[in-house]
Amino acid sequence: MLEVKRRPRGFRLFAAALGGLLIGTLAAGPAQAEGQARQTGPQLTALSVGQSTVDATSGDATVTVDWHVTDGNAAATDMFGDIAFQQVGADGRLIGAPRTLTFSFEPRWPYQASAVAGTMASADYSHAFPVPRYAARSTARWAVVKVTARDDQGGTFTVERQGLERFHAEFTATHVVDSTGPTYDGLRAMHDQPEYLYNADASVTARYWLHITDAESGFFRGRLVLSGPRGATASGAIRPTQETDGTLRCGDYRSYDSHDIFCTVEVTIPAGAPAGTWSVSRVGLTDASGNVSVVEGLSQDPVHVTQNSSVQASDFALTPAEYNNWNGTAPLTITMKPSGFRDGIASATVLLDGCSGSVTENPVIAPDGSISLRATVPPVYTRRCTVTGIGITDGAGESAAYGTAFHGPVLDLVATQIPDTAAPVVNSASLDVTSVPASTLPRNARLTLDVTSFVGVNGFSLTVYDASGAPVNGMSGGIPSVTNGPLELNVPLQQGLAEGEYTVGFTLTDAGGLRAQYGYPGGRSLPVPGGPLLITVTDG
Incomplete structure (x- = not known):
């Protein structure tokens, strides 16, 4: 265990005060120095460490560092700074990583230290600096190599190694040897x-x-x-x-x-x-x-x-310009004509925004000199597909790149979804029951619709109305897409419905968001083919 020596705290504070006095005296007379100081920002006037040697092998060793900072700006109310310790080799070279101690005048997280005495104009700071357990050698010399601070009025100072030499703020530590790198x-x-x-x-x-x-x-x-x-x-x-x-x-x-x-x-x-x-x-x-x-x-x-200097490509095309992905995935084809290549085309890559690109190994070169790449558009919700990058590599390893994804020349290859312009159409509608005894409620009636929809019906809502046109029940939801043919929906009839006649109105929504409404009372919708959907509740 190395000897640990502590410098009396009173000596440190006296030295700090004396150091500040001497600096001011050398610059000017006391009154003049005070006037000049009040016009300056923060300054480091004293710095010391409390131990010259320390054993850090246990992992919890510290050295006490004390410093004194003045600030001549009377408007300043807070200060922030840091002190960097670092290993110094025998030749003066800095070794490894600096270890930084942060401080502020007012205590606050995440700063590690704050003023222990004084005011913003002249404050003492002290902190137990944790000494690293490991070093590349069993003994290492550590020194303060940089101190910086700034006040809340924009005043700053930075003192580097040369300016810190007069403080002799250093110590020697014994470490556990770390002999391996990361x-x-x-x-x-x-x-x-x-x-x-x-x-x-x-x-x-x-x-x-x-x-x-x-x-x-x-x-x-x-x-x-x-x-x-x-x-x-x-x-x-x-x-x-x-x-x-x-x-x-x-x-x-x-x-x-x-x-x-x-x-x-x-x-x-x-x-x-x-x-x-x-x-x-x-x-x-x-x-x-x-x-x-x-x-x-x-x-x-x-x-x-x-730089597209050896191999190039031209005549880019994306087909079809409009794709139909309303009822499943849609294929796209990207074609181009490469030139300048040797030993064929080893691979071609296409990147797309909104749809799935691909990598094609050894693409076939057509008689007209073109190659084709395939892409797939996901179903329903992909409205636009843009080619953002095309890269090709020939058999000799030379390459060419196009599109923003590769930072290359701009491509203008965009395909869009075929628009949905026609709402669903109901060709016929029927109920499996038209009269139900009240004693059988609750139950569902089955509504069968024959529909035609270019993009497919995938949502519905329906409402049951009494004779006065007031809604008494209903339901809504999503369904598997239907483009042509029968669509079956349940019509809920709850317990307690009074005897009388009830009407069913419904709405069909397609994958593009277009709606068709049928059978609602008051003439607010299309008439149901074949007449209104009526259900009579009897007393049976």
Whole structure:
């Protein structure tokens, strides 16, 4: 166990006050210094750590850090800042990840420390800084390498390493040795990552996902490298950042600590970078202690980068221009004429918005030089289908890409649903009973309709009216689509209906939302073919 030495707190506060006095005296006389100070923003005037050595092997060691901040802006009422500790090598090089202590003048979450004495004009701060348990060596030197603060009036200060040297705010810690760097698994392209990227005019971005673990020090940062033709490379940084709620964000994902974290990384491939296949070739990861792990020699998750210079396509078409998917899926065909290819077309990909695209391996080249790709439109509710991307790769590995999904030349390929212009038609209607004894209620009568509907009837409602035209019962709902032929519906007759004559009115709704109404009292609808639907309740 190393000796732990504490500097008396009174000495620290005296030094802080004395340091501030000396700084002001060197700049000007006392009155003048006060006037100047009232015009400035926040300033760091004292900084110290309470221990010169500490044993952190237990995992719960702390060092006391004290600092003093003044603020010459009389309007300021609050302050926010951070203090960064980091390992310093024998050569002065910073090692591993900085560890940040956050503070504010008023106590508030998620800031870790607040003023322990004084006012906004001159405040003392103190905090027990948790020393990391792990380091790459058993002994490490730590120092305050950066202090920043801002007040609520826009005043700021930042003191870097050189400006902090006069404070000698550092300590030596004994650690548990962490000798291994982070590891990863699950590396893959993001699900929305295009297979093709057109970079003739602008840079393009490839996005990847990976899961990173480091049980000791925790993950700090990393870099993912893509390699392309002719030795070209591009890379993207992997770096968790602290959120205001205390969580870590690494790309699209949030985690609660850096020991087990999901990350996304974006790699920008510059405009005009060599065309061809680019794939993940290297992953380098660094933990908070500075240990580095590197996996290279990869050839993973390729993407086709192109300027459409070797292989091209033209004469794009999408047929039919109007599709009928009212009663099931509808097929679409995308045709084009490739040129400049060698060894045939190895694969062709079509992406669509609103319907399902496809990948066709070794598509057949027709006598006129065209190839055809198939697409499927889901039933009923897909009103519009737009081709957003077309990519082709020849047998020699050269490719071409078109459409916004691949950042390529714009395509104008849109198909739409055949419009629904005709409401359902009832050709005939009949009830299985026209007279029912009151003693048999409740029960249902069966209404049989012969219907014709271009898009199909898929919903209904019906109402039972008494002789005065008042509704006494009814029901509604969805039904399996019927385009032609019989449609059977139940007419509810509840218990307690009085003797007399009752009328049935009904509405049919098709898949396009058009409605047809029959048999409602008061002339508000079409007449029922064959006459009104009447049911008599008798006393039998």
